[in-house]
Amino acid sequence: MSIQTVATTPFAGQLPGTSGLRKKVTVFQQPHYLENFVQALFDVLHGDAPAAGQTLVLGGDGRFHNRAAVQTILKMAAARGYGRVLVGQGGILSTPATSAVIRRRGASGGIILSASHNPGGPDGDFGIKYNATNGGPAPEKLTQAIYERTQTLGQYRLSDAPDIPLDALGTHMMEGMAIEVIDPVADYAAVQRELFDFGAIRRLFASGFRLRYDAMWAVGGPYAKAIIEGELGAPAGTVVNAEPKEDFGGLHPDPNPAYADDLIAHLMAPDAPDMGAASDGDADRNMILGRGFIVSPSDSLAVLTAYATKVPGYASGLAGVARSMPTSTAADRVAKALGIACYETPTGWKFFGNLLDAGKATLCGEESYGTGSNHVREKDGLWAVLFWLNLVATTGQSVEQLVRGLWTEHGRCVYSRHDYDGIPTEQANALMAELRAQLPTLAGQTFDGHRLSPGRPKTDGAPSGGSEPREAGSVGVTISWADDFAYTDPVDGSVSQKQGVRVVLEDSSRVVFRLSGTGTEGATLRVYLERHEPDASRHDVPAQEALAPLVALARTLARIEHHTGMAQPTVMT
Numbered sequence: 001m002s003i004q005t006v007a008t009t010p011f012a013g014q015l016p017g018t019s020g021l022r023k024k025v026t027v028f029q030q031p032h033y034l035e036n037f038v039q040a041l042f043d044v045l046h047g048d049a050p051a052a053g054q055t056l057v058l059g060g061d062g063r064f065h066n067r068a069a070v071q072t073i074l075k076m077a078a079a080r081g082y083g084r085v086l087v088g089q090g091g092i093l094s095t096p097a098t099s100a101v102i103r104r105r106g107a108s109g110g111i112i113l114s115a116s117h118n119p120g121g122p123d124g125d126f127g128i129k130y131n132a133t134n135g136g137p138a139p140e141k142l143t144q145a146i147y148e149r150t151q152t153l154g155q156y157r158l159s160d161a162p163d164i165p166l167d168a169l170g171t172h173m174m175e176g177m178a179i180e181v182i183d184p185v186a187d188y189a190a191v192q193r194e195l196f197d198f199g200a201i202r203r204l205f206a207s208g209f210r211l212r213y214d215a216m217w218a219v220g221g222p223y224a225k226a227i228i229e230g231e232l233g234a235p236a237g238t239v240v241n242a243e244p245k246e247d248f249g250g251l252h253p254d255p256n257p258a259y260a261d262d263l264i265a266h267l268m269a270p271d272a273p274d275m276g277a278a279s280d281g282d283a284d285r286n287m288i289l290g291r292g293f294i295v296s297p298s299d300s301l302a303v304l305t306a307y308a309t310k311v312p313g314y315a316s317g318l319a320g321v322a323r324s325m326p327t328s329t330a331a332d333r334v335a336k337a338l339g340i341a342c343y344e345t346p347t348g349w350k351f352f353g354n355l356l357d358a359g360k361a362t363l364c365g366e367e368s369y370g371t372g373s374n375h376v377r378e379k380d381g382l383w384a385v386l387f388w389l390n391l392v393a394t395t396g397q398s399v400e401q402l403v404r405g406l407w408t409e410h411g412r413c414v415y416s417r418h419d420y421d422g423i424p425t426e427q428a429n430a431l432m433a434e435l436r437a438q439l440p441t442l443a444g445q446t447f448d449g450h451r452l453s454p455g456r457p458k459t460d461g462a463p464s465g466g467s468e469p470r471e472a473g474s475v476g477v478t479i480s481w482a483d484d485f486a487y488t489d490p491v492d493g494s495v496s497q498k499q500g501v502r503v504v505l506e507d508s509s510r511v512v513f514r515l516s517g518t519g520t521e522g523a524t525l526r527v528y529l530e531r532h533e534p535d536a537s538r539h540d541v542p543a544q545e546a547l548a549p550l551v552a553l554a555r556t557l558a559r560i561e562h563h564t565g566m567a568q569p570t571v572m573t
Contacts, residue, residue, distance in 0.1 A: 001161040001175060003079045007154065008032045014040070014150040016143040018348045018516070020129025022115045025065050028126045032156070038073055038111075039156035040149035041130055042080045044142065045109070050081030057086045057101045057131075059093025059184065060113025061219040061282040062244035063120035067091050069113050069128070071163045078175040079157040085177065088184035091166050092244065094219045094283035096383065097188040099135035099376035104187045108133055114219075114282040117254035121247030136353035136377030140496070185226045191375055192383065195313030196390045198232060204393040205234045210273035213239045213385065214263040217249035220283030223382050232389075253280050255287035255369055255381075256573045257294060268292055275392065275399050279381030285369040286381035288388055290399030298328035298415050301365030303402050304387055305334045306409075308363065310394045311387060313375070318362040322355050324348075325485050325500055326512045326528040327367040328413040330406070337410070346487050346499040347514065353377050354491035367417060367528065404539070411534035414546045418569035419516075420525040420560065428515055428523035431563035435501045435513055438557070442482040442503060447553045449476075477549055480506045503557065508532055511554045525564065527554050544572065 011030075014021060014037055021037060028034050042051070056077055060066040070091040077085050086101060087093075093101065095112055102110045115127035130138045130146075138146075161174045164181075172179045205211075211234060215221035221242030228234045241249065252259040255278035267276040267289045276289035288295040295303075305321045308314040320341035323331050335342035343361055345351035349370065355361040356374045365371040370379035371387075391402060423431075445452045485499040500514035512528040529550045533539060538546070554560070561567055 001159055003157055003175065004160050005155055005157050006032070006035070008036055008156055010151045010153055011036055015147040016129065016138075019116065019137060019350075020112070020114075020127050022118065022125055022127035025122055025124055025126045028065060028069070034069055034072055034128070035076065035156045035158065036150055036153050037128060037146070038076050040146050040153055041111075042076065043149050043153075044145045046080065051077070051083075051108070052081050053083040054108040055084045055086065055105065056082050057093070057098055057105070057107045057110030059088035059098055059110075060091060061094065061116075062090070062092050062246065063113075063115065063126065063248070063281065064122055064124060064246040065126050066113050066246070067166065069126075070166065072158070073111055074164055074174065074179060075158040075161060076156065078159040078161065078177040082177050085179050086182050087164075087166065087179060089167065089169060089181050090184075092184045092219055092222070094184070094188070094223060096284055096372070096376050096378045096380035097184055097223065099131060099378040100191045101182070101187045102131060102133065102135040103376065104190070110135075112282070116282050117252075117280040117285060119248065119252050120245075120281065121250070124247065131377070134353060134357055134377050136356075137348070137350040139350055139353070141494075185223055188223060189227055189231070192227060192386055195311065195375055195383075196386050197312050197394065200393040201386070201389045202233050204389065205232055209392070210275075211238050211389070212263065212266050212273045212276045214255075214260060214276070214278040215239055215242045216251060216253040216255065216260070216278055216280065217241045217243065217245040218253040218279065218281045218283065219244050220279035220381055223283060224279070224385075227382065227386070248281065255280050255285055256571075258571045258573060260287055263287070263289065264294065267294075275388065277385040277388070279385075280369070283381045284372075284379045286371065286384040287369055288384065288399065290403070293400040293403070295399060295403055296328070296415055297365065297367050297369045297371065298323075298330050298413060299403055299406060300384065300388075301327070301363065301371050302330035302334045302410070303391070303406050304371065304384070305331050305338070305363055306406060307391050307395065307402070311390050314362065314373070319359055320355070320361040322352050322361040322364045324351075324366040325487075325502070326417070326514065326526070327365060328415040328530050329508075329532070330410065330413040331365065333410040333413075334406070343490070344487075346485070346496050349377075349379055351487070351489075351496070354489055358491045360490065367415070407539050408536060411532050412539045414531045414533050414541075414543050416529045416543050416547055417573050418527040418529070418551070418554075419571040419573075420527070420564050420566050421570040422522045423525055423564050423566075425523045427563050428525055431525065431558055431560070432501070432513065432515060434563075435558055436484055439482050439484060439501070442479050444479065446476045446478045447549075447556065449549065449552055450556070452556065477509070477553060478506045480504050503553075509550055511550050511557070513554070513558055525560070527558070527560075527569070529554065
């Protein structure tokens with residue numbers, strides 16, 4: 001065995017997005033493509049020095065190209081001089097499990113091979129990201145430095161050692177580096193036992209409570225089988241589609257109403273189980289359902305916040321809660337009632353890391369079906385399911401009752417997200433530029449369902465904003481204020497600009513526009529719509545009906561069809 005130095009040239013576009021570098025599998029299969037990115041990562045982390053004595057964690061969600069990439073990275077880590085690599089059996093480690101292993105084993109960091117909820121297979125997507133020593137995603141300063149290094153790279157180094165067998169636990173040596181193939185579930189399960197009342201959940205299942213957990217042929221399956229069926233005693237078959245497949249069974253492993261239609265059908269059936277749940281490709285996202293009832297991610301975060309002290313790991317209370325800016329304000333209302341802080345951050349789990357590390361927040365959540373806490377530094381799909389099971393077990397309330405209790409006390413934040421996928425990047429950027437150009441003149445404008453016009457003169461007693469307020473469901477709605485969200489981190493003072501255009505109406509309804517950073521082709525425009533409904537008699541009005549005036553406002557304000565050529569969203573959740 002020896003270390004090889006290979007000449008290479010830079011690839012354009014190796015800039016990590018919201019959660020790592022994601023491209024088509026065929027892009028990553030190009031000679032030198034993966035190697036360039038990994039070499040750039042190691043160069044930024046270690047400069048000219050070897051990584052002597054350091055421990056790296058490595059694994060992925062099992063999608064196509066995962067095994068080949070693991071072997072390449074092992075050989076590059078050996079060339080870099082790492083002392084030890086902990087790799088999940090079969091090359092498997094879920095994203096939250098990787099974070100748990102980094103934290104429990106004192107590793108210097110970890111590499112996760114995943115494109116999360118994106119489709120897999122030979123024609124699907126692949127991704128790579130680095131998690132730091134706290135277990136959380138690399139901050140923007142680090143990802144920017146990695147990108148800059150990819151643009152100047154002239155060579156990379158790797159061992160010419162043979163591939164390591166990944167399917168059996170054990171330790172192997174490569175160029176003096178120990179490679180330990182570990183049980184991918186063990187560390188993760190140990191963390192969950194410290195948080196939840198497993199005894200109460202066992203008794204819940206023993207009482208006849210029925211759960212259907214759809215792992216979507218993805219990496220969450222082995223974890224859910226081991227914990228829910230193995231440790232908690234749920235009947236065999238509770239976890240379905242549990243075997244990780246390289247192409248996710250030809251399905252889209254994204255747990256939302258658009259793609260989890262089979263799970264929804266089971267929960268809407270006459271003989272529905274008591275609760276439904278799903279996790280995504282790398283098991284960091286979750287979807288929660290009750291019998292005949294779908295829980296929105298924003299409401300899920302709010303319920304977990306409201307009832308957190310019912311769970312052993314959070315019995316002493318929460319330091320605070322954090323949500324991404326597009327996520328609904330339901331958690332804000334609960335936090336205010338509890339007298340704790342609620343932080344609004346840009347989209348991307350990396351923005352929660354400083355708050356968690358500083359002890360300012362305990363729970364975090366994003367509207368894109370991601371929730372988590374300070375137990376790791378990633379969102380955690382199975383953790384959320386266990387949290388809900390613990391609440392049902394200890395409160396005696398059903399999933400639907402817990403959510404309706406939230407609505408009764410705090411009002412319902414009616415919410416939806418409309419995605420416009422595959423927009424040519426230039427057209428998407430033009431749409432956002434036009435929106436930003438309008439910001440100084442939007443306050444006080446009224447929308448009548450067809451067009452925007454200057455607001456009517458303010459009458460006595462009307463709130464500031466230049467016009468009388470109108471309800472979002474009436475003929476006209478008036479804009480109170482609008483901005484391009486910027487975030488100043490309360491821990492380190494770093495500033496993130498242009499994180500999404502917010503348009504807020506006088507009744508506190510919101511429309512938010514941003515471009516997603518998780519796709520691999522073109523751009524995705526996400527439009528977020530929220531309206532607070534305090535009237536309990538209107539809590540069952542379908543979300544799209546209740547939000548129709550905001551949908552019309554969004555389409556007119558952003559001239560969506562003009563810029564994209566799309567008359568309807570690709571996906572509505």
